[in-house]
Amino acid sequence: MHKTIFIAQEGPANALALNKDYSRVVxxxxxxxxxxxxxEDEFVEFCNLRVGKNLNLNFSCNDVAWNSIDDHILATAATNGAVVVWNLNRPSRSKQEHVFIEHNRTVNKVSFNPVEPTWLISGSQDGTMRTFDLRTKTATNVFHSNTESVRDVQFNPNCHALFASVSENGNVQTWDMRKPDKCVLQFTAHSGPIFACDWHPESLWLATASRDKTIKVWDMSSSKPTMEQTINTIASVGRVKWRPQHKYHIASVALVVDCSVNVWDIRRPYIPYVAFTNHKDVATGIAWRGDPNVCLTTSRDCTLYQHVFKDATYPAAQVNPHALAVSPQGHIAFACKVTPSTVKGSKIQGILRRTTTSSEEFWQVSSTLNFLECTRNKDMNWLIQFAERYVLTGKPLGEICDHNSAVALSLGRFAVGMMWSMIKTLYAQDEEDGLNLSFPPIEEPMQSRSEETRLPKSSLKENGKSRSVESNSTDNKYRRKSNSDELEDSVGDFFFGDAEMDPLSMEFEINHLDGLITQDWTLQPEAFQLRQEIQDRSSPPEQFHDHDSPDGMEEEVSRINEKWKGLSVAETLVPKMWDEKYSVVSALKQHGTNGDVQTAVCILIALPPVRRQALLNLIDLHDQEVWLLAYISLLNQHQLFTHANEIIKLAWIPEVNQLNQQSTTVNISCNQCNKVIPQGTRLCGNCSSSVTCSVCHQVVDGAYVWCQGCMHGGHLLHMQTWLSKNTLCPAGCGHACEYT
Structure with missing residues (x-):
């Protein structure tokens, strides 16, 4: 029975490899x-290969590979560009067999051929791949990838003459060892450098891991590779390894950030199937120990771990299967878990049916995504209704806010209605009452006390006793007077006695109250007579100093001075009131950003000038002008010219307020065809008739006046003379013309 075990080392390892019977690991x-x-329970050190007199860079390894047939042969990729072969059967202390110095830069990967144990391939930072024959100890072929560097090379387990290489430019190449001059296939797999690849042991799938935080599975069975699946991770992926005996499972380790070792089911690529979280730093290598439930990993935390699935965590079991999201447009999307339906059959079918494994159950678990679209009326009818029904001036602010809020709520614009209600709450009451709420200044009692303690000791000695007596007498007078006033003014529903008191019929006089005040109201010490007298055997009271004596008063004053000697108040602490202007300005800017310039402009117009100016000081002048011009443009587009002119007149910016006084044009229509006569001419472009006077029948070139009813007119002087004597139109149409 396998267990989770680990061992710590003196330094981090970059790679690991297992022998053919999985009993040893390097x-x-x-x-x-x-x-x-x-x-079974631990790792036992078998051999330390880092020994010898000259520990050069040949012992600094980026990768290690164990021959899958010859159990005593190992190969390492050195950081100085050397490929080193190690023979464990050498009788000497040093196990170094041969060093191939063929690469110019660091070697990133070495790999043995799974069928031919004497074939070794390497990939280097110099962009080349080289094959070596261990029998002749020579480099046989050189493969130029035409890229900056090769990060990984892997032999195809289904065809021992083919191998795949990945490079930092995101390209994947497949090569035939018999044709070193040109690659068989090349394609771009990732948008960033590819750090690792791994062939599937059962099918023609190639998995690639990249810095773009993805693992991609490619189908290499045809001349044009197709991507089968993409797994998105939270960090750059450094190593990948297919899980044996499980077609859809692949393990990965991150290059940065993520310290866990994840096993993914490519059919459910959004969450890991299993996660091992034992490492404290990122893992650097991964290998399966023949058993699909046991894997070994190394890490930068200087540990070597053996992980077993029974101790792993299952992230899918900790995830909430239900989710809800709301978009800014009001759309709602929610997901819920759907349990796979089980078909009930006969007992024989139940016996013959194969039970599903945990992996299959993980894949079968599904969820449904539901989408609810918020259908909104996309027309601008609400803008027209607001412009026609809003009240901006002529009433108190509270009534304006109530009316406009009711209009907004009736049209389904709840946010706008709440905005008007908020404006009423903040400013309407202040405007009606004319109140200026502020906190009164806080007195400093400590200052008066400190001044009293700074009085000369002699004055305290002389006046201390007389002042206390005087204050006592004053307090007694005040207390007596306040008690009498309290009894005189008090009116109650009943009094403590045998009968109720009528507050309207009973009258009190001060003379009667004097008797009540002087009466002895002391209660008896006991409710019944004691059988024997209680003797007081308590200890006598302590002897205190006489505070009225000069010595006692002097000690008291010195003690108070020492107590308050280091206490000082720099300034009066006044509670800071909440400033509502920033919240209102933020809400107005939010409406303006969302395109609702109507609400922002109308609220600013409805506010009193003082309140409006306080808010405008916090809003950029450019934004104010944009809001006003945009709202006026919307009103003109919907032919609400009267409302647009009202907004122009109420605008607080002079440049906007003068828009209706600039470039004002009056078009003249032809009295024959009613077409507009172009500016600068008196000739109609449609019927070629000119503007003539109805009295003198001459072309009018000057001041022209016409009747709005029959559209006939003429010279101003001629029309005045005609209408002073006649009431009907001079053109003979029979219309009773009126001029104002």
């Missing part, structure tokens, strides 16, 4: 190169 890094026996 880890390699810049400062560590060891072989461990995998026992």
């Amino acid at each position: 880890i390699a890094g810049r400062n560590v190169f060891k072989i461990f026996l995998i026992e």
Whole structure:
């Protein structure tokens, strides 16, 4: 029975590899190169390969590979560009067999051919791949990828002459060892550098891992690869490895940020199927130990772990299967879990039916996504209704806000209605009452006390006793007077006695109250007579200093001075009131940003000038002008010219307020065809008739006046003379013309 075990090392390992019977594991890094026996409960160190007199860069490893047939042969990729072969059967202490110095830069990956144990391939930072023959100890072929660097090379387990390589430019290449001059296939798989790849042990799938935080599965069975699935992760992926005996499972480790080892089901790529969270730093290598439920990993935290599935965490079991989201447009999307339906059959079918595994149950769990679209009336009818029904001036602010809020609520614009209600709450009462709410200044009692303690000691000695007596007598007078006033003014529903008191019929006089005040109201110490006298055997009271004596008063004053010696108040603490202007301005800007310039403009117009100016000081002048011009433009587009002119007159910006006084044009229509006569001419462009006077029948070139009823007119002087003597139109149409 496998268990989760680990061992710590003196340095981090960059890679690991297992022998063919999975009983030993080798880890390699810049400062560590060891072989461990995998026992049932622990790792036992078998051999330390980092020994010798000259520990050069050949011992600094980026990758390590164990020959799958010859159990005593290992190969490492060194950071100095060397490919080193190690023989564990060497009798000497150093197990180094041969060093291939063919690459110019760091070697990133080494891999043995799964069928031919003497074939070794390497990928380097210099952009080349080289194959080596361990029998002749020579480099046989060179493959130029025409890229900056090769990060990983892997032999195809289904065709031992083919291998795949990935590079930092995001390209994937497949090569045939018999044709080193040109790659068989090349395509771009990722938008960033690819750090690792792995062939599927059962099918022609190739998994690639990239810095773009994705794992992609490619179908390489045809000349044009197709992407089968994409797994999105939270960090750049450094290593991937297919899980044996599970077609759809693949393990991955991150390059940064994520310290867990995740096993994914490519059919459910959104959440890991299993996660191992034992490492405290990012993992650097992963290998399966033959058993699909056991894997080994190395990490930058200088540990080697053996993980078992029974101790893993299942993220899907901790995820809420239900979700809800609301878009800014009001659309609602919600997901809910759907349990796979089980078909009930006969007992024989139930016996013969194969039980589903945990992996299949994970894949079968499904959820449904429902979408509710908020259908809104996209026409601008509400804008027209607001413009026609809003009240902006002529009434108190409270009535204006109530009316406009009711209009907004009746048209379904609840946010606008709440905005008007908020304006009423903040400003309407202040405007009606004319109140200026502010806190009274806070007195400083500590200052008066400190001044009293700073009095000369002699004055305290002389006046201390007389002042206390005087204050006592004053207090008694005040207390006596207040008690009498209280009894005189008090009116109650009943009094403590045998009968009720009528407050309207009974009258009190001061003389009667004097007798009540002087009466002894002391209660008896006991409710019944004691059988024997209680003797007081308590200890006598302590002897205190006489505070009225000069010595006692002097000690008291000195003690008070010492107590308040270091206490000082820099300034009066006044509670800070909430300033509503910033909240109102933020709400107005929100309406303006959402395109509802009508609400922002109308609220600013309805506010009193003082309140409006306080808000405008916090709003950029450009934004104010944009809101006004946009609202006026909307009104003109909907042919609400009267309302647009009203907004122009009520505008607080002079440039906007003068719009209706600039570029005003009056069009003249032809009295024959009613077409508009172009500016600068008296000739109609439609019927070629000119504007003539109905009295003198001459072309009018000057002041022209016409009747709005029959459209006939003429020279101003001629029409005045005619209408002073006649009431009907001079053109003979029979209309009774009226001029104002």
